[in-house]
Amino acid sequence: MNILILSSGTRNKIVEYFKKEINGKGKVICTDCNPLAPTLYTADRYYIVPRIDDSKYLDCIFEICDKEQIEGVFSLIDPELSLISKNKKRFIEKGIIPFVSDYEIVEACFDKYRMYETCKELDVPTVKSYVDFNEFKEDYMSRKIDFPVFVKPYNGSCSMNIQLINNIDDLEFNMKKYDNLMIQEYMNGFEYGVDVYVDVISKEIISIFIKKKLLMRAGETDKSVSVKNDKLFKLVEEFVKKMGFIGQIDIDVFEKNDEFYVSEVNPRFGGGYPHAYECGCNFPKYMMNNMNGIINQSQIGKYDKDIYMMKYLDISIKKGI
Ligand SMILES: Nc1ncnc2c1ncn2[C@@H]1O[C@H](COP(=O)(O)OP(=O)(O)O)[C@@H](O)[C@H]1O
Ligand SMILES: [Mg+2]
Incomplete structure (x- = not known):
């Protein structure tokens, strides 16, 4: 195999x-x-x-x-x-x-605003977002949203061009200067990375691993700790089922005032997957079972909590390439 x-x-x-x-x-x-x-x-x-x-x-x-x-x-x-x-x-x-996952689903993940709209349609809690400055201004005037706000390219990655903006003039200036920005409610609570495996044969969710991000560097999780939270397991299950993801995916979630909000999805192995594997969420094994025609059984929540992950650099040496 x-x-x-x-x-x-x-x-x-x-x-x-x-x-x-x-x-x-x-x-x-x-x-x-x-x-x-x-x-x-x-x-x-x-x-x-x-x-x-x-x-x-x-x-x-x-x-x-x-x-x-x-x-x-x-x-x-x-x-x-x-x-x-x-x-x-x-x-x-x-x-x-x-x-x-299927093409349409993958494409929806690469456009953060489209993902926001999809979550709204599916009734999944998500972070309030705008791509239209005037629409934001209307909501701001009617006190539906306030500063600071978080601004980022709707098609960005690796935390490129992200910024916190504190007033309407700066926001207008930035929205006029760049044409690919989206405005988001500022999420000041904890951030979580969730690794999920959906069986490609049964389409059932097999594994959900939650890590609380403790430190981010250049858009990647540098230090994290495994946690369990029934409310978040349930939200992720509902979201993944409604979206129809399959295989390995990585979901970013924010917590604010004790509520969870889906932020974005990478429909592939996330950069923090090694943390999930080391805690027993064995996606390679599930994938190999699927390749052998074997349907995996649910392992949701079967991992140890309070396990910390600390990234460090390593090198590879090779003579004559
Ligand atoms: N609305 C927000 N409020 C606060 N912080 C945010 C918000 N959106 C993003 N961030 C921060 O910026 C980082 C990168 O944003 P994200 O949307 O995950 O884009 P990407 O990972 O594709 O660069 C997040 O991990 C988070 O730390
Ligand atoms: Mg991210």
Whole structure:
């Protein structure tokens, strides 16, 4: 049973976990367009491939799938999720499971305002958001929202161009200067990262892992602690079911005045997934079960709380690339 990890980049832990779980009964094969991606040299086999926007890219991936008898595939970078989900059928026809949600769902996740609107439609608590300055101003005048507000690109990632704004003049200036900003209610409470696995055969939620973020750095969780909260488990279950996600996803949630609000979703392994794995939420095992035609049983909440995760840097050395 061989699995293909696309655009594996620097996500060495993920590759290691898959190797551990596959335990010699198959191969973990990685691809990247950069020969200096350290995961390539951790994998059982690797391929250096064109960039995902190259017209030959998909053909190249399918060639690898044939050659290596791949049975499951997933990507670790956002732009590629759209590509893989769009071509899901082609993978399935070859007997390969693409571990990704459907195209429309993936696209909704990449537009934070669209996600806000979707949550509103589905009646899922979310963070009040605006893309229209005049609409915000109306609500501000009628005291439905107040400063400070949080401003960020609706199509951004890695915490790029995020800022806290304290008055209407600064807000108007920024909204006129950039055309991709959205205004959000400022959430000053705790932030949580939730790792979820949805069985690709039964479409049932198998695992929900909640970590409270203690420190963020460059858009990534640097320190976190595992927690359990029934109210949040329930909210996540409802949200994931209503949206129809499948496979591995990562959800950001804010807490404010004892209520939880869905903020955004990365429909892939989140950067903080190693914390979930180390606490016993074994997504590679669930994925391999699915590749073997086995339906997983729910493990929701089956992990230890009060386990802390502290990230640190590591290096990889390789002679002659
Ligand atoms: N409405 C908000 N109020 C307070 N902080 C926010 C708000 N939105 C985002 N943030 C902070 O900015 C970070 C990045 O925002 P996010 O929407 O998660 O975008 P991305 O992770 O794609 O860069 C969040 O992890 C959080 O710390
Ligand atoms: Mg985020």
